[in-house]
Structures are given as structure tokens and as C-alpha cells.
Amino acid sequence: MPVLALALTALSSQAASIWPHLAANVIPVALANTAMLLLGVGLLCTVMGVGTAWLVTQYEFPGRRVFEWLLVLPLAMPTYITAYIYVEFLGFQGPLQSVLRALTGWRSLRDYWFPDPRNLAGAICIMAIVLYPYVYLSVRALFGLQGATIVESARTLGASRNRLFWRIGLPMARPALAAGLTLALLETLNDIGATEYLGVRSLTLSIYTTWLNRGSLPGAAQIACVMLLVVVALILVEARLRGQRRFALPVRQPRAVGRIRLAGRPALGAAIACALPVLFGAVLPIGFLIVEVLQRGLAQQLDAALLRNLANAVILSALAAGLVVALGLCIVAASRQGREAWLKPLARVASLGYAVPGTVLALGLLVPLAAFDNAVANAARALFGASPGLLLIGSGAALVIAYVVRFLAIAISGIDSGFSRVSPRIDDAARALGATAPEVLRRVHWPLARPAIAAAALLVFVDCLKELPATLLLRPLNVxxxxxxxxxxxxRGVFEEGALAGLLIVLAGLYPAIILARASGKRAG
Structure with a gap:
């Protein structure tokens, strides 16, 4: 429905006169910036994610077990908050330049040069340091499942450490790398806060400014259609990278690879390589927020207004998480128990909403939901002489719908992983004893898959809490x-005044990130 609404809006009569201007002045610059942003973030995420995953799975060095789950913590940091923090931290009045001036005697920027993060290169580095865990998690799980027989055979044949990585480790991890990298790039496309603050005119930012600042809904829909083509291209590239490769493990649990123990400089280098992403992706941003809250006395902001806004965020996210988990449970149960061939492909189609950026999704939902609200209001006015107002858009239901569409894939993936650990023989035994399909779901699947379902609900809740583009565009007025x-x-240029709200978002995401890291580690083990 959102895609159809976008296409109809982009092809409307009003849009015909807008397209030449967009094609000449807006889309080329936005498309070039978006392509360079995706390329840079993809390269950095690959280097950091694959490199750290290889180190923690293949080598033993001081702190390896701690780094194994610490490397996931940047997932708790929204990209826009990280961008705000680094602009403040690296700015002229920030702590880093202030210390440099105090140590060297420099007084102004005429005395020295310092890099400015408000550009495309800064956006690439800042977003990559937050999004690399998508690659790290998927690749680490596959590295951990590699059987010792393959690796030891390669070592026996004289393969060096580098050759072992390039000829065995990386090719086998190619499907996982493609999947994790696609998730990171989709999150890059979805971002609006970081790109706007860092001065990068991306496609997402162009949609937002064309719609709200210039008041052109058809023009925004045309840019959104171009962005959807970029999303389709990403998915096709992911399928191409993954290809037809399938890797099978023995029926018996494969013997884990013995890690190579490092000592001296190699051990120190491995520890530093794992510590730097954690330092710049989680420790420094979280520490900056805590210092700002304490120094500025922002704890007093925890008043009725902030609590009301916190309640808004929690209620909307909890409603969406509940609906997403309920729908995901029904979809996974139906595809598992049903015998129809079309059920599983339909379940995959239901997961495609995650590929649609929040800005595009909000724009596509606005037209049909507004039409529904207007139709209900007109009917109520004609029948009862009174209008109920905007039922979906005015109540926040439109925002919950956007959350459900966008994050349903997370619930389906998490619940399916929990159901996959329940043997189909248990289902057959329950049915042989006369249990109906709802009874099997309630008395068998739910108790056994409850940890996976709870983890999926928690992840959806935190993602809804962090979601910015759809929230900006679909939230009700004065909410x-x-x-x-x-x-x-x-x-407004005073991000430090919102440090307490940013810290609350980050703290809400830390616990699910740690759970995800530990669960992934257990699966890899």
C-alpha cells in the first residue's frame, strides 16, 4: 500500500511540472552523496566487522572474551545521537580541542588545523562506527561454526594465517557478510538526523526537506521512488554477492576450531584493534552524555514534561512491539504448520518492510491513511453532524502502523529462530494426541520459544524507541x-540540552545489545 500510494502520488498531474527541476538540481547531488555514503560506510563496516570477528573467533589474546560481547555495544547508539556527540566533542569549544590548546598554547584555528566532522567523510566514519556490529554479528556466528577439520587440513597443507583468512574464512563468510552489510546499508539509507546535522544532502534528507520545507508532497514522492530503486538495487546486490552458495555442516556438531594463542606485540595489536571500535562507538559517546548530564545539572529536566514525552515513546513503542510480536507469531506458526506451498514465500514478503526507509514508509502511508481519516470524518459529519477528527494520524495509530510495517521482519526472524529449535516431531506427537493447531502453539511452541520471542519483542521495542524519520513525519501534533x-x-544548535533524553535512549538499548551479543555467542559456540 505505501509503495502504490507513492507511485500514484509521484505520477499525479501536479508532479509532472516538478520532475524536471528535481532531475536537474536535486536528485543528481543527492544520489551522488548517497552512493558515496553507502560505499564508504560499507567499506568501513566490512573492515571493522570482519576483522574483529576473525580476531575473536580464531585467536586467543588478553580480553578476548570481554571484547566478544563489548563489540556489539555500538548497536545501542542511534546514528543521529552519535553524530551530535562527535560534532560537540570535536568542535572548537569541545573537550579535545580545548585540551590541545591548553597543552600547546594555541589560541585560534589560525594556529593549527583540526578536521571538521561536518562533511561526507565525517558522516561515513561516524555512521560506520555505529553500524559495523551488523556485519560483526553475522560474520562472527559463521566463523564460529566453521569446523576444525577444514581449518586444520588447511594448516596441514601449509596455509599461513593470512592465506587461511583469504582462501577459507572470507569465502565461507560471504553469505553472512552480504546479509549483515545489507542491514548496515539499509540503516544508512534510513538515517536523517546524522546526515542533516553533518551537512550531507542524501536522498532521505531531500525527501524530508522537499516535503516539509518546500511543501511539495508530489516532489517528495518522486525522490522517494528513486530511493526505492536504490533499495531494490541493494537487495539485488546482496543476492548477487550471496549467489547460490550453500554451506552444509556435518550431522554431528562440528568440533570447534582451536584458537591460536597470541603473545607480545601481536596480542597487544589484536586487543587494540578490538578496543578501538568499542571506544569510539560506545564508551566515548556514552561517557560524553553522562558528563554533560552531570556538569549541566540536567537531571532536573526529569520533570513532568520529560516524563510525559518518555511515556509517549514507551507507549507507542510498546504497542508496536506487542502488535509486531503477535503478527510475527501468527506468521511463523502458519508457515510452520501449514502445508500450502505459498505460505513461506508470503512470510518472506511480509518481512520486506524493513527494507523500506522510515521516510519513504511515512510518505507512502500518509496518503492512504489520511484518505481513510477524511472518509470517516465525512461520513460521521453526514450521519451525526459531528466529526471525530483524524482517527489514525491524529491519535498516533499511523506511527504505530509504520513501526509495525518496518520492524515486522525482526520479530519474524527472531521467532523463527526460536521455533527452529523445536523439533517437528514434537508437533507430530502433540497432534497424534489430539491437540489442535492453537493448542500446539499455546502449550508447546510458546513455552519452548518464549526466550526468543521475548528477545525479539525487546529488540523491536528499542528500535521503535530510536526510530527518528517515521516518528518525525507521522507523530501527532504536540506529541x-x-x-x-x-x-x-x-x-536548534543546543544538542547538549537534550543529553538526558539521548542518554535514556542509549540506556534503553544497552540491555538488548548485551542480550543479542550473548545469544549470538552461544549460537556460534
Missing amino acids: DTLATIVYGHAS
Whole structure:
């Protein structure tokens, strides 16, 4: 429905006169910036994610077990909050330049040069340091499943450490790398706060400014259609990279690879390589927020207004998480128990909403949902002489719908992983004893898959809490969440005033990130 609404809006009569201007002045620059942003983020995420995953799975060095789950923590940091933090931290009045001036005697920027993060290169580095865990998690799980027989055979044939990585490890991890990298790039496409604050005119930012600042809904729909083509291209590239490769493990659990123990400089180098992404992706940003809250006395902001905004965020995210988990449970159970051939492909189609950026999704939902609200209001006015107002858009239901569409894939993936550990023989035994399909779901699947279902609900809740583009565009008037508070302060140039709201978002995401790291580690083990 959102895609169809976008296409109809982009092809409307009003849009015909807008397209030449967009094609000549807006889309080429936005498309070039987006392509360079995706390329840079993809390269850095690959280097950091694959490199750290190889180190923690193949080598033994001081701190390896701690780094194994610490490397996931940057997932708790929204990209826009990280961008705000680094602009403040690296700015002229920030702590880093202030210390340099105090140590060297420099007084102004005429005395020295310092890199400015407000450009395309800064956006690439900042977003990559937050999004690399998508690659790390998927690749680490596959590296951990490689049987010792393959690796030891290669070592016996004289393969060096580098050759072992390039000829065996990386080719076998290619499907996982493609999947994790696609998730990171889709999150890059979805971002609006970081790109706007860092001065990068991406496709997402162009949609937002064309719609709200210039008041052109058809023009925004045309840019959104171009962005959807970029999304389709990413998915096709992911399928191409993955190819037809399938890797089978023995029926018996493969023997784990013995890690090579490092000592001296190699051990120190491995520890530093794993520590740097954690330092710049999680420790420094979280520490900056805590210092800002304490130094500025922002704890007093925890008043009725902030609690009300916190309640808005929690209620909307909890509603969406509940609906997403309920729908995901029904979809996974139906595809597992049903015998129809079309059920599993339909379940995959239901997961495609994650590939649609929040800005595009909000724009596509606005037209049909507004039409529904207007139709209900007109009917109520004709029948009862009174209008109920905007039922979906005015109540926040439109935002919950956007959350459900966008994050349903997370619930389906998580619940399916939990159901896959329940043997089909248990289902057959329950049916042989006379249990109906709902009874099997309630008395067998639910108790056994409950940890996976709870983890999926938690991840969806945190993703809804962090989601900025759809929240900005579909929230009701005079309704704010933690994400919009942080964005509002940053857009006015006083991000530090929203440090408490940013810290609350980050703290909410830390616990699910740790759970995800430990669960992934157990699966890899």
C-alpha cells in the first residue's frame, strides 16, 4: 500500500511540472552523496566487522572474551545521537580541542588545523562506527561454526594465517557478510538526523526537506521512488554477492576450531584493534552524555514534561512491539504448520518492510491513511453532524502502523529462530494426541520459544524507541518522544540540552545489545 500510494502520488498531474527541476538540481547531488555514503560506510563496516570477528573467533589474546560481547555495544547508539556527540566533542569549544590548546598554547584555528566532522567523510566514519556490529554479528556466528577439520587440513597443507583468512574464512563468510552489510546499508539509507546535522544532502534528507520545507508532497514522492530503486538495487546486490552458495555442516556438531594463542606485540595489536571500535562507538559517546548530564545539572529536566514525552515513546513503542510480536507469531506458526506451498514465500514478503526507509514508509502511508481519516470524518459529519477528527494520524495509530510495517521482519526472524529449535516431531506427537493447531502453539511452541520471542519483542521495542524519520513525519501534533526531543535540541544548535533524553535512549538499548551479543555467542559456540 505505501509503495502504490507513492507511485500514484509521484505520477499525479501536479508532479509532472516538478520532475524536471528535481532531475536537474536535486536528485543528481543527492544520489551522488548517497552512493558515496553507502560505499564508504560499507567499506568501513566490512573492515571493522570482519576483522574483529576473525580476531575473536580464531585467536586467543588478553580480553578476548570481554571484547566478544563489548563489540556489539555500538548497536545501542542511534546514528543521529552519535553524530551530535562527535560534532560537540570535536568542535572548537569541545573537550579535545580545548585540551590541545591548553597543552600547546594555541589560541585560534589560525594556529593549527583540526578536521571538521561536518562533511561526507565525517558522516561515513561516524555512521560506520555505529553500524559495523551488523556485519560483526553475522560474520562472527559463521566463523564460529566453521569446523576444525577444514581449518586444520588447511594448516596441514601449509596455509599461513593470512592465506587461511583469504582462501577459507572470507569465502565461507560471504553469505553472512552480504546479509549483515545489507542491514548496515539499509540503516544508512534510513538515517536523517546524522546526515542533516553533518551537512550531507542524501536522498532521505531531500525527501524530508522537499516535503516539509518546500511543501511539495508530489516532489517528495518522486525522490522517494528513486530511493526505492536504490533499495531494490541493494537487495539485488546482496543476492548477487550471496549467489547460490550453500554451506552444509556435518550431522554431528562440528568440533570447534582451536584458537591460536597470541603473545607480545601481536596480542597487544589484536586487543587494540578490538578496543578501538568499542571506544569510539560506545564508551566515548556514552561517557560524553553522562558528563554533560552531570556538569549541566540536567537531571532536573526529569520533570513532568520529560516524563510525559518518555511515556509517549514507551507507549507507542510498546504497542508496536506487542502488535509486531503477535503478527510475527501468527506468521511463523502458519508457515510452520501449514502445508500450502505459498505460505513461506508470503512470510518472506511480509518481512520486506524493513527494507523500506522510515521516510519513504511515512510518505507512502500518509496518503492512504489520511484518505481513510477524511472518509470517516465525512461520513460521521453526514450521519451525526459531528466529526471525530483524524482517527489514525491524529491519535498516533499511523506511527504505530509504520513501526509495525518496518520492524515486522525482526520479530519474524527472531521467532523463527526460536521455533527452529523445536523439533517437528514434537508437533507430530502433540497432534497424534489430539491437540489442535492453537493448542500446539499455546502449550508447546510458546513455552519452548518464549526466550526468543521475548528477545525479539525487546529488540523491536528499542528500535521503535530510536526510530527518528517515521516518528518525525507521522507523530501527532504536540506529541514528542525522546528521539524528537533530541532532534529538536540538535536542530536548534543546543544538542547538549537534550543529553538526558539521548542518554535514556542509549540506556534503553544497552540491555538488548548485551542480550543479542550473548545469544549470538552461544549460537556460534
